[in-house]
Amino acid sequence: MFEESKRMESTDMKTEPAVQTQSRAARRSHGRVFLLAERCKGCRFCVEFCPRQVLAMSDRFNSKGYHIPMVIAEEQCTDCKMCELLCPEFAIYVVRIAGEEL
Numbered sequence: 001m002f003e004e005s006k007r008m009e010s011t012d013m014k015t016e017p018a019v020q021t022q023s024r025a026a027r028r029s030h031g032r033v034f035l036l037a038e039r040c041k042g043c044r045f046c047v048e049f050c051p052r053q054v055l056a057m058s059d060r061f062n063s064k065g066y067h068i069p070m071v072i073a074e075e076q077c078t079d080c081k082m083c084e085l086l087c088p089e090f091a092i093y094v095v096r097i098a099g100e101e102l
């Protein structure tokens with residue numbers, strides 16, 4: 001009896017970390033990307049340097065005639081803010097969305 005309860009205890013201990021890891025991954029924060037299209041000059045920095053290929057150039061132009069990017073895979077955004085930091089026109093920013101499932 002004692003041996004059996006010990007065995008169950010050790011099995012529980014083995015499974016616990018995996019359950020915690022899965023649960024943390026499901027709640028991981030990510031980013032929501034916003035573009036201020038009228039500020040954009042179409043330099044493509046945000047598209048080229050996004051490490052997760054969240055952005056692509058669209059076929060749209062703003063009122064000044066600049067080719068603007070678009071979000072194609074927002075679920076991949078890690079909120080690293082690289083696009084926001086590199087944009088010379090302050091035309092793109094990212095807001096952290098906490099605790100949503102990816």
Ligand code: SF4
Nearest residue numbers: 050077078080081083
């Ligand atoms: S925050 Fe990072 S991952 Fe998200 S779109 Fe910008 S560069 Fe890409």
Ligand code: SF4
Nearest residue numbers: 040041043044046087
């Ligand atoms: S980095 Fe800024 S200015 Fe350049 S394409 Fe992206 S949003 Fe437009």
